[in-house]
Amino acid sequence: MASPRTVTVVALSVALGLFFVFMGTIKLTPRLSKDAYSEMKRAYKSYVRALPLLKKMGINSILLRKSIGALEVACGIVMTLVPGRPKDVANFFLLLLVLAVLFFHQLVGDPLKRYAHALVFGILLTCRLLIARKPEDRSSEKKSSPPGNAGNTGNAGNPEEQPSLYEKAPQGKMKLS
16 A cells, blocks of 8 residues: 555645646647636736846747746646656756746735735645655654664564563562662
8 A cells, every 4th residue: 555655745746737737738828718828928028027137138928938838837747647756856847937936926016816826836846845855754663673772683673573671671579778
């Protein structure tokens, strides 16, 4: 049976991946929602106006919107379908994108309701990355080994073969002086 940690990472990966495929597609084409697409176009125009450095670099609102949308779709597909380390790389890129989008929203002075979804999904991406990158819990091996028996490798991983603390306790009367 899969561990709860594995189930959590897989569920978060699929949900986040599908969300970013959806959001990236909205940025790229009006086929899913014409209203959302036109709202994205308007928003990215305001982002480029608020950050003149982008214009100096030759980045217009169309290029910015389409490159962010394409990166979201690509990383979303990787998060949903590709196993292993590439998911973590895609997670990291999506987290950077979310931070950039949050920066853009703050730059143009959008109210919280306009970027609350980015905040929530940024937190979810952070949680997924932290859970996925956390090393395996080895504390169960240490708990099964009694204190002072760390050097004994013969049966350290098998608690059934280890004597209990009661069996190790001195038997008989104690001499008090």
